[in-house]
Amino acid sequence: MPAFIDRTDRAILQALADNARISNAELAERVHLTPTPCLRRLRRLEESGIIQGYTLRLDNAALGLGISALIFVQLERNSLDNANCFEAAVRELPEVTECSVLTGGHDYLLRVTVEDLAHYERFVKESLASIPQVANIDTRIVLKQVLSRSMVPLPDAARR
Incomplete structure (x- = not known):
């Protein structure tokens, strides 16, 4: 409750x-x-x-981190062991700033922050794609972040 x-x-x-x-x-x-x-x-x-x-909260651009990417990951097999291994591997990647489990066609959503596209390519090829449980990687590069909130909508006390 x-x-x-x-x-x-x-x-x-x-x-x-x-x-x-x-x-x-x-x-x-x-x-x-x-x-x-x-x-x-x-x-x-x-x-x-x-x-x-x-x-x-940091200013990524001021730190030279020009690329933010949303990466949808599908595992080879969505089992508890594969999930645990994948999650442990992702925790070791400093470029990954968020990792969420999803429903639907993808198993995970990662937010990755890197310097530029060359670093992004290296991250995918050398780090993410080398995790044995990964079957598919689908990326969206963020062009501009319009909004980022740390505050969530709070339940209305009057309705409780």
């Missing part, structure tokens, strides 16, 4: 999505609490697993 979050919890989560480095004092002010109850709520959200961690 999903955890219940009220309007104040939602405001805390939104403020953290906007700036995860906000101080507790500033967070408390933004959500109209004093610092102690604000920190108590924050700790409860962390301990319940609603807040799983805090991350850093």
